Every structure is written in structure tokens, then in C-alpha cells.
Amino acid sequence: MDVLAEAVLAEASAEELAKLPVPAEYIAAHTRIEDIGIFGDAEDKDVRKALHVGPVPMPELAPDEVLVAVMASSVNYNTVWSATFEPLPTFAFLKSYGKMGRWEKRHDQPYHVLGSDAAGVIVRAGEGVRRWKVGDHVLASPIQVDDQEAVTHADGMLGEGQKAWGYETNFGGLAHYAIVRASQLIPKPAHLTWEEAASTPACAGTAYRMLVSDRGARMKQGDIVLIWGAAGGLGVHAVQLVQQGGGIAVGVVGSEDKAQALRDLGCDLVINRSELGIGDGDGTDPAQVIASGKKLGRIIRDAYGEDPHIVFEYVGQATFGISMFVVRRGGAVVTCGSTTGYQHQYDNRYLWMKLKRLIGSHAANLAEQWESNRLIDMGRIHPVLGAVYPLDAIGEAAREVQNNTHIGKTGVLCLAPKTGLGVTDRAKREEIGEDRINRLGVRSFV
Known part of the structure; x- marks a missing residue:
């Protein structure tokens, strides 16, 4: 040294x-x-x-x-x-x-x-x-x-x-x-x-822009937010931001150990997709996408009586069609990445006829970074x-x-x-x- x-x-x-x-x-x-x-x-x-x-x-x-x-x-x-x-x-x-x-x-x-x-x-x-x-x-x-x-x-x-x-x-x-x-x-x-x-910085700031910033989904109190990959670096910060903002965090993960980690984190509803066969395909089979979307939507409605207001999406190709299907009329899908592939396939009728919104988001500007860091400094998120x-x-x-x-x-x-x-x-x-x-x-x- x-x-x-x-x-x-x-x-x-x-x-x-x-x-x-x-x-x-x-x-x-x-x-x-x-x-x-x-x-x-x-x-x-x-x-x-x-x-x-x-x-x-x-x-x-x-x-x-x-x-x-x-x-x-x-x-x-x-x-x-x-x-x-x-x-x-x-x-x-x-x-x-x-x-x-x-x-x-x-x-x-x-x-x-x-x-x-x-x-x-x-x-x-x-x-x-x-x-x-x-x-x-x-x-x-x-x-x-x-x-x-x-x-x-x-x-x-x-x-x-x-x-x-x-x-x-x-x-x-x-x-x-x-x-x-x-x-x-x-x-x-x-x-x-x-x-x-x-x-x-990278994950907390990105999640802040996606959910809280006026350039993102503009989450409000009571919003149900579906978070794919909720036990990953982005997901764990998204869960905390939703809870701090008075929303309802619905986390989707792929294994029981990750599901338990989310429960320990205090996520409101945890869904282990590996047990339900949700999102197992490559996102290109419309029938499979709709079947998965209906199954996921039913779980959320059984718990809260309504569909999610926001879908926090970075998984990409494998889940994007489901995200577009399951978000409520007038709701928003906000995306910052595509770890499973960049070519997304979804039925555009759900976007246009149900007035849904698709928001592209990338990292965060410096002001947003400072705001998310302020929440960390205050001990609001960790x-x-x-x-x-x-x-x-x-x-x-x-x-x-x-x-x-x-x-x-x-x-x-x-x-x-x-x-x-x-x-x-x-x-x-x-x-x-x-x-x-x-x-x-x-x-x-x-």
C-alpha cells in the first residue's frame, strides 16, 4: 500500500x-x-x-x-x-x-x-x-x-x-x-x-427517481406498488421508499430465502414467483403472459381489493408483458433496465385503451441523489x-x-x-x- x-x-x-x-x-x-x-x-x-x-x-x-x-x-x-x-x-x-x-x-x-x-x-x-x-x-x-x-x-x-x-x-x-x-x-x-x-448511491438514487421524483411515477400515499426483483439492490431500496411514502409494497422474488429476507425487511406482501410459475418464460408467449398476469393480479386483489397503481420494473423481457397487463387502468409502469433482455413484448391495447403510462427512468440527477441520501442520513431508509x-x-x-x-x-x-x-x-x-x-x-x- x-x-x-x-x-x-x-x-x-x-x-x-x-x-x-x-x-x-x-x-x-x-x-x-x-x-x-x-x-x-x-x-x-x-x-x-x-x-x-x-x-x-x-x-x-x-x-x-x-x-x-x-x-x-x-x-x-x-x-x-x-x-x-x-x-x-x-x-x-x-x-x-x-x-x-x-x-x-x-x-x-x-x-x-x-x-x-x-x-x-x-x-x-x-x-x-x-x-x-x-x-x-x-x-x-x-x-x-x-x-x-x-x-x-x-x-x-x-x-x-x-x-x-x-x-x-x-x-x-x-x-x-x-x-x-x-x-x-x-x-x-x-x-x-x-x-x-x-x-x-446507485440503487437508492435510481429507486428514488423511479418512484418519488416528479420525473418518475410520482407515488402517493396508499399506492400499491408491485416491485419485481424486490430482494435485489434496487428492490430493497424501492420497498423502503414505498413504505416511507405511505404506500403498499408488493415484492416479487424467485426463491424462499429471498422471500424470507423481504418479510424480515417488512415488505407488506411477498410473492414467491417460483412457487406460482409466474414470470418463468421469456415473455414472448402471449398466453403465458396473460395467465401469469391474471394469477399475479388475483393475489394482489385478494390482499388489497384492487390492482397495483405502479409497477417497478427492471427485469425486462421476461416480466414486461406481465407488468403492462397487471397494472391498473391509468396506472404506471416505470422501467430502468432489462436484466433478462431488451426486446420487450406486450399487448399495446392494454397501454392505450386502459390509459396506462410507460415511464423510462435512468439513475438519478444530483438533486435526486442528495434527496435520497438525505433520507438515508435521517435514518428513514437504510x-x-x-x-x-x-x-x-x-x-x-x-x-x-x-x-x-x-x-x-x-x-x-x-x-x-x-x-x-x-x-x-x-x-x-x-x-x-x-x-x-x-x-x-x-x-x-x-
Whole structure:
């Protein structure tokens, strides 16, 4: 470990950190351009074969960026996409981005440092950074925007320059250091550990925009919200946001252990689709879609007497037709992804004749990120970590997510040598309660 990282772990002052040299290289989880094509026609594209952990060169810092010593990160599904080189190798994104200018050219490398979540300590700040300083404890928003683009000032997610950090850009959070724009920074909640805090921005922010924001489904009190994949990273935050907003959370999962985890989380109604044969197909058989939709709708009506107002959808091809069928007249299907496939098939008559709404949503703008983080800081919603791995086991961590065997978020320790570090407000943590912050327990592989 380099001297700067050692000083961060020793909780050195900002003045001391500023005097120490930035290392010429650092340890990072990354993919390599020469690995494109290694899977061929293999049915199982095992991410462990494409994820490497080792030294990469330290890039130069742009004036509007900070260098963060990353204490912890987490796995998002885009790490799986990157490591399977699907739907496109991310090196194509980096090459295109690199043509835009001097600072962008840094990103076009034969390696790609992954990771769209990070919690850590600022150790350097560019000359143009005004609101943050060395020594600050921060989180990184998973979205990088172009603040010189006009539409960014209305909604950062609408700008052409908006990119998924650590997926469409290089130098992401699954590493000892990360390059982060100042316009991505979020204050770390002081009562959380590094790994807890690092698990929240991408999924909590995305769920907030989908459900709460006026750009999403605009959930109101009493709304019944059907949440697919409710025990995953997105789902566990959606469940909590629905409950905090006075709604009724109906969670759908694929196994009994996930169903029990949702019950422990306090989900209002838990449906184990594996016991009912719901969503087992690929979503292309209209008869199967309608049969599954009727079965699902009957369960919800038996419990609450009405159909769901909102469907929280990111599973994609396998469930989308069911979602469109089961949501009530005038209801909304809000979607942010397609883990089972991008080609969705549904009967358009249900959309147009029953005046349903289909809302596309992607991550969250910085204001939405701060709002969701505010709820976490207040102890209204909490991180839901299912497991924590060390950085050198990123392959195993990502494999869990690839196989959908994880519950909640899968955390990754980067510079932090063990779990439980990073809490700077013990009194607040005790007031909120350890049992509320970690309701499901965490499997540690560190």
C-alpha cells in the first residue's frame, strides 16, 4: 500500500494528506481490451474470467475533478455487462468518449477500471473545485454530466453528455482510487460504515427517481406498488421508499430465502414467483403472459381489493408483458433496465385503451441523489448489504450478481482493511439502531 493510502487509513489530517505524493499507479478491478471475444459462443459467460485486479497508471486530475481514496464500493449489474462485453464492449464507449478532448482522451485505454459506487476520502481536488476539499468523506453519484450543456441545468439525466460513471467512463470506484467530478459528490452519512454507505448511491438514487421524483411515477400515499426483483439492490431500496411514502409494497422474488429476507425487511406482501410459475418464460408467449398476469393480479386483489397503481420494473423481457397487463387502468409502469433482455413484448391495447403510462427512468440527477441520501442520513431508509467481499475477490462478488443469488447489495472493500470502519457519528448510529441499519445480517468474505 502506498504512503498516501496508509495516511488515509491512519486518519491523517487534511494538511498531512495534501503533502503526501500521489502514487504513479494504483490497484483496480478492470477489464482488458485483449479479452474481448474470450467467451465466443459460450452460454455461460462467467465474469470471473474477465475481471482482473492489479496495478493501473494513475491518470492526471482535471480541474473540475477530485481524487478519492476509495474505502469501499459495491457491485452493480453494469459490472456484469462490462465483464461479459455485452451488449457491447465498453471499450467502444471509452474510444468514442476519448475523441471529445484532452481530458476525455485519458479514458481511452486498453484497460477499463469499473465500478459505479464509491465511498471514500478526498485526497486531491482540482483547481476548479469549490465546494469540496481534501479530507472530506464523500460518496460518488453513479452519473457524470456535462455542466456546460444547457439541458443539464433542467435535469442532468437529459443531457447528451450524461454518462454512467465507471461503465461509460474509466477510473471507476472498484479500486483503491477513483477520479470523480465535483458535480458527482455526495456527503457520506456519518453513522454508516464505508461499505454500508458505498452500497447506496446507485440503487437508492435510481429507486428514488423511479418512484418519488416528479420525473418518475410520482407515488402517493396508499399506492400499491408491485416491485419485481424486490430482494435485489434496487428492490430493497424501492420497498423502503414505498413504505416511507405511505404506500403498499408488493415484492416479487424467485426463491424462499429471498422471500424470507423481504418479510424480515417488512415488505407488506411477498410473492414467491417460483412457487406460482409466474414470470418463468421469456415473455414472448402471449398466453403465458396473460395467465401469469391474471394469477399475479388475483393475489394482489385478494390482499388489497384492487390492482397495483405502479409497477417497478427492471427485469425486462421476461416480466414486461406481465407488468403492462397487471397494472391498473391509468396506472404506471416505470422501467430502468432489462436484466433478462431488451426486446420487450406486450399487448399495446392494454397501454392505450386502459390509459396506462410507460415511464423510462435512468439513475438519478444530483438533486435526486442528495434527496435520497438525505433520507438515508435521517435514518428513514437504510442500506441493505447482503455480502461484503475484498477487492481481490471481485470476480466472486460479481458472479453472485450475475447469477442472481445475492440479496440486497453486494459490497466490496477497497482500501478499508475490514468491515465496520468509517463511522464518525456513533451516537447517531446508536439512536437509529444497529438492528434497523442491518436488518438482514451481512455475509462477510473479508
